[in-house]
Amino acid sequence: MNRGLYRFALLVACATFFLIIAGALVTSHDAGLATNDWPLSNGQVFPKMVGNLFWEHGHRMVATTVGLLTIGLVVFLFAKEKRRWVRRLGLLALLGVIAQGLLGGLTVKLSLPLAVSAAHATLAQLFFCTTVSLAVFTSRSWMVSRPLLEERAGLPLRYICTAAAATIFLQLIIGATLRHSATWDKPLPTDLLLTHIGGAVAVTLLLGSATLLVLRRYRDEPLLTRPAMVALALLIVQLSLGLAAYVVRAASPNDPQPLNPMVGVTVAHVACGALVFATTIVLTLRVFKVLRPCEQALKFSAATQQG
Amino acid sequence: MSMKQTKVWLILMIALSLLGLASACSKAPEGTSDNNAPTTTGKAYTAKGNEGTITGTIAYNGAAPAPKKIDTSADPVCGQKSPNLATEDNVVTNGKLEYAFVYIKDGATADGTKVGDYTFTAPSDTVTLDQSGCHYKPHVMGAMVNQKLNITNSDPTQHNIHFTPKNNPDWNQSQPNGAPALTHSFARSEVLVPVKCNQHPWMKAYVGVLKHPFFAVSAEDGTFTIKGVPPGTYTVAAWHEGGANGTEKTMSVTVPASGSAKADFAFGEGATAAGAPGLEMMPAIEVPVIGHH
Ligand code: HEM
Numbered sequence: 001m002n003r004g005l006y007r008f009a010l011l012v013a014c015a016t017f018f019l020i021i022a023g024a025l026v027t028s029h030d031a032g033l034a035t036n037d038w039p040l041s042n043g044q045v046f047p048k049m050v051g052n053l054f055w056e057h058g059h060r061m062v063a064t065t066v067g068l069l070t071i072g073l074v075v076f077l078f079a080k081e082k083r084r085w086v087r088r089l090g091l092l093a094l095l096g097v098i099a100q101g102l103l104g105g106l107t108v109k110l111s112l113p114l115a116v117s118a119a120h121a122t123l124a125q126l127f128f129c130t131t132v133s134l135a136v137f138t139s140r141s142w143m144v145s146r147p148l149l150e151e152r153a154g155l156p157l158r159y160i161c162t163a164a165a166a167t168i169f170l171q172l173i174i175g176a177t178l179r180h181s182a183t184w185d186k187p188l189p190t191d192l193l194l195t196h197i198g199g200a201v202a203v204t205l206l207l208g209s210a211t212l213l214v215l216r217r218y219r220d221e222p223l224l225t226r227p228a229m230v231a232l233a234l235l236i237v238q239l240s241l242g243l244a245a246y247v248v249r250a251a252s253p254n255d256p257q258p259l260n261p262m263v264g265v266t267v268a269h270v271a272c273g274a275l276v277f278a279t280t281i282v283l284t285l286r287v288f289k290v291l292r293p294c295e296q297a298l299k300f301s302a303a304t305q306q307g
Numbered sequence: 308m309s310m311k312q313t314k315v316w317l318i319l320m321i322a323l324s325l326l327g328l329a330s331a332c333s334k335a336p337e338g339t340s341d342n343n344a345p346t347t348t349g350k351a352y353t354a355k356g357n358e359g360t361i362t363g364t365i366a367y368n369g370a371a372p373a374p375k376k377i378d379t380s381a382d383p384v385c386g387q388k389s390p391n392l393a394t395e396d397n398v399v400t401n402g403k404l405e406y407a408f409v410y411i412k413d414g415a416t417a418d419g420t421k422v423g424d425y426t427f428t429a430p431s432d433t434v435t436l437d438q439s440g441c442h443y444k445p446h447v448m449g450a451m452v453n454q455k456l457n458i459t460n461s462d463p464t465q466h467n468i469h470f471t472p473k474n475n476p477d478w479n480q481s482q483p484n485g486a487p488a489l490t491h492s493f494a495r496s497e498v499l500v501p502v503k504c505n506q507h508p509w510m511k512a513y514v515g516v517l518k519h520p521f522f523a524v525s526a527e528d529g530t531f532t533i534k535g536v537p538p539g540t541y542t543v544a545a546w547h548e549g550g551a552n553g554t555e556k557t558m559s560v561t562v563p564a565s566g567s568a569k570a571d572f573a574f575g576e577g578a579t580a581a582g583a584p585g586l587e588m589m590p591a592i593e594v595p596v597i598g599h600h
Pocket residue numbers: 027028121122168171172174175176177178179180182196197199200203204235238239241242243245246249266269270273274276
């Protein structure tokens with residue numbers, strides 16, 4: 001248990017959240033190609049950051065900072081962390097941030113093809129979720145030994161939470177695809193938009209039932225109720241932001257340029273989406289940590305391992 | 308404890324990634340259309356001296372949407388040079404529309420040969436797209452297939468010229484202040500190729516690319532002239548930007564030998580001449596090129 005390590009992991013996670021906002025600002029400002037150069041911007045390390053280059057180059061600088069912080073975290077982990085699997089997770093994060101930088105460069109070099117841009121946005125969420133998990137694994141609450149709670153009967157929470165996290169991840173990918181292929185001057189709603197709204201319904205059902213079940217069954221377990229409450233609140237905010245994003249985007253095709261209300265709402269929707277994902281991951285990890293699988297779940301996993 | 312957690316975490320991550328991968332794969336990017344080399348079959352066109360002209364006026368009925376003011380504060384240089392930039396999608400003066408792109412879309416010369424069956428060589432002179440005051444001049448222009456397009460930067464700031472065609476490769480190039488002119492050309496016809504600057508997101512222009520030289524852009528008073536048209540009967544199209552693909556109207560005209568034909572178009576309210584609004588941006592004559600990819 002190392003308090004400094006936890007704090008540093010938390011710092012990396014927060015910096016990554018800021019990086020997601022910086023990246024979303026690039027997309028909303030349509031600034032992804034403000035320079036066709038990479039890794040330098042117009043052959044310079046510090047170009048004059050005017051126009052959209054402010055967003056594009058700013059994002060690169062925040063990303064560089066996060067990359068350096070991640071290297072720092074890995075060094076810290078290898079110095080202080082005894083659990084090999086946590087150290088390995090740190091290495092995975094480092095790999096992730098490197099891949100992310102390369103994907104970012106690739107998408108600039110290829111003039112933002114949908115697949116690469118969407119992959120960059122998706123890997124961003126995975127990297128964020130890895131840094132959040134590292135913070136969870138190095139936290140005090142994770143490491144103190146505590147009695148396990150019995151899963152109450154019924155559908156085991158671990159499955160519901162995992163399904164919720166997986167569905168949110170899918171929803172993030174659909175959202176990224178939507179944002180990077182956006183044609184808001186076509187008749188609305190487009191198929192992709194409908195898919196995303198369908199995904200929102202699925203996420204609401206799964207995450208809604210996961211959090212409500214936690215709040216009902218384990219009301220005295222703050223380790224579970226806290227992330228559950230936060231996730232539920234964020235989900236409601238996220239749904240409203242999604243609706244707002246739709247409204248402002250639909251009204252935007254005749255705008256002379258990306259305007260602040262549209263930029264603000266869409267960036268908030270991306271950022272809140274990352275937070276919903278991260279809290280759901282925290283909740284899921286803690287459910288696995290705190291709850292002992294009930295009979296049913298044991299039987300189920302035994303059956304799947306045999307079959 | 309630790310082993311179990313690793314496993315759980317890994318399984319979670321693997322499941323998530325697989326799901327992600329599956330969905331990413333099912334959404335393969337579209338729009339990477341054919342790579343066919345442009346076809347250059349057909350007989351070379353030679354002027355016979357009896358060519359005529361097509362002239363006309365583009366009207367705009369009713370009140371046009373007012374130009375919107377552009378906020379250039381993101382780059383101070385822009386505001387200094389052009390403090391009053393506004394959108395140019397509907398430039399209407401006295402009911403006449405500027406920046407409509409008019410071209411021969413189809414038809415045949417008097418001897419029955421389709422325009423599309425001729426080959427025309429691109430002129431050696433270049434056409435110029437200038438960036439001045441964080442604004443493209445002109446806003447709409449035409450060029451022939453393979454004709455050199457000169458891109459100049461007259462501003463003390465950097466621009467980024469980004470052509471986003473559907474039928475030609477994407478092209479994106481930064482041009483710092485003081486940099487020499489860039490040149491570009493298009494190998495396939497396309498009406499029209501959008502141009503934007505990713506540095507100054509309000510900068511927009513269009514280039515109509517055709518295999519033949521029979522095109523024009525309406526002037527401030529709405530008039531246009533297409534010169535050197537061989538006698539024949541043609542479908543003439545007028546295109547005006549707006550929406551995803553712009554609006555195109557067509558009409559049939561007959562150009563007499565050494566004579567002139569008239570093609571007046573109207574956009575705006577109740578202007579339902581030939582052609583439906585929201586028509587697809589089709590490459591003028593190379594029709595078979597798209598449609599299948
Ligand atoms: C749990 C629910 C939701 C989640 C987790 C979610 C997540 C996301 C994410 C992550 C993006 C952007 C991805 C990126 O750029 O990387 C996005 C885009 C978008 N979402 Fe959602 N979303 C949710 C619900 C909704 C709802 C209910 C609507 C609308 C009715 C909506 C409308 C949109 C729109 C319009 C965009 C594109 C914004 C743009 O073009 O800038 N979302 N979503």
